[in-house]
Amino acid sequence: MDSATAREQALDAAESLFYGRGIQSVGMDDIRGASGVSLKRLYQLFPAKEQLVEAYLERRDVRWRGRLAEYVERQADPERRILAVFDWLEEWFGEADFRGCAWINSYGELGARSERVAGQVRAHKRAFREYLASLVAGAGLPDALTGPLFLLAEGAMVTAGITGSARPAAEAREAARSLLAVR
Amino acid sequence: MDSATAREQALDAAESLFYGRGIQSVGMDDIRGASGVSLKRLYQLFPAKEQLVEAYLERRDVRWRGRLAEYVERQADPERRILAVFDWLEEWFGEADFRGCAWINSYGELGARSERVAGQVRAHKRAFREYLASLVAGAGLPDALTGPLFLLAEGAMVTAGITGSARPAAEAREAARSLLAVR
DNA sequence: ACCGTAGGAGAACGCTCGTTCTCACGTCAA
DNA sequence: TTGACGTGAGAACGAGCGTTCTCCTACGGT
Structure with a gap:
């Protein structure tokens, strides 16, 4: 999976989880589980949760x-x-x-x-x-x-x-x- | 300090902190510090944080x-x-x-x-x-x-x-x- | 075939925080 | 005086979670 698709999938998962359950109650591990993007990759793409939130x-x-x-x-x-x-x-x-x-x-x-x-x-x-x-x-x-x-x-x-x-x-x-x- | 005033002071602190900084970012210990009501007393008055939130x-x-x-x-x-x-x-x-x-x-x-x-x-x-x-x-x-x-x-x-x-x-x-x- | 690198799985770390526990103190009834 | 009790200060416990680390696998280039 290349970086661009990993980023999209991470953002897809982030959007559905953050929007549906709120931001604070969704952990990075939930994003990993829903997106299939590993934690390591997630942190390469978004160095901290706040940046994932901003991108979302x-x-x-x-x-x-x-x-x-x-x-x-x-x-x-x-x-x-x-x-x-x-x-x-x-x-x-x-x-x-x-x-x-x-x-x-x-x-x-x-x-x-x-x-x-x-x-x-x-x-x-x-x-x-x-x-x-x-x-x-x-x-x-x-x-x-x-x-x-x-x-x-x-x-x-x-x-x-x-x-x-x-x-x-x-x-x-x-x-x-x-x-x-x-x- | 009797129970009624402790309760009022706890609620005063809860209101100013919850309203000003959001609920999730305020801990029970912050409430204790701002109200002067000990944790023990707080938990007597409100058996869990959610009940303090509701009372607020x-x-x-x-x-x-x-x-x-x-x-x-x-x-x-x-x-x-x-x-x-x-x-x-x-x-x-x-x-x-x-x-x-x-x-x-x-x-x-x-x-x-x-x-x-x-x-x-x-x-x-x-x-x-x-x-x-x-x-x-x-x-x-x-x-x-x-x-x-x-x-x-x-x-x-x-x-x-x-x-x-x-x-x-x-x-x-x-x-x-x-x-x-x-x- | 071999090595270097990237990536995945998931354990580990450190911190926060809700909740409970310990211990020492003061109070009041007998 | 004594002892049971309520209370406060704060340590302790346990869970959750952001972030990093370890270890192992797979693959691409030579």
Whole structure:
């Protein structure tokens, strides 16, 4: 197995375990067991657990925002695109392994202790907010709408995570629709 | 020192440490050091750490909702009361030791592993949502407003926690004002 | 065939931490 | 005074886990 595939398999295992069970409760040995990558190799690829955590969050960030953008950009109408964000959230919340927002959860777990993790969470949220801002601008709507839309989305993520229901996405979408209607 | 005061001091220390640094990174010995309550006594009062965690969350829940209600009920006008929730959030976010919502953080840390903690988080959020519902009903507004207001508040809490800024409260309040204006 | 190197399995090390135990002290009832 | 008891300080125990080390195997180049 070459380094690139070992790295991918390690990250696959890390993502499913860290996201599903939390970061602190998953040991490097669990990653080894789930990935088939030996401890020696793991430590060659990621000199410490924290770097594996960072790589996990980074790869997930790229994929998460990519999936969202791909979904949203299927819509041609600029205002529909904004609402499509909430449709996508609803799909995501309904996935079998959904356990809330990985960054919000990681922040709760490590935000107070790891400045690097906290920084990645802030960067991810900033990027998501800027993406929303670009959709708002693309629809010719006032930038002041971005904040409320972002808060609705964050509220939906955290609530869906805690309750395990996809319903907050629909509530947030309807609220967003009202806000868009006000102008 | 009698049992009641020992218990209070233990909970005071637990609250400031758990909330400030996260639950898993605070040891029972840290609680002992900060509270002056010996380990023996701590284990008499709380037979295991998890029960101290539960007692911390429970006492904080009562106090948090009490402080909110006390603030909100200073307003006579029923619609003002709804907006006062967001004013109170802004005050809370501005406190020096503010580190986000204790329940959201705890859920990120332990929600996947401790069903009891997860249950307390759900109960707290349900109670907060029901309080909002009572304010909405008191203002004679449609119950469908409760969900959006709740999501705005949750989004503000999580965003304020991550960014360390009180601004999300103002954004949420303005969005709430728009939603109330729509009817 | 031989050697050097990389890699795997898993033991070992060191630290943290939840929990319990030891021991010495002070208190209070008889 | 004495002895049973509760308590505090802190050592001790045992488990978990991040990280490193040992030892053995396999393979690639000469």
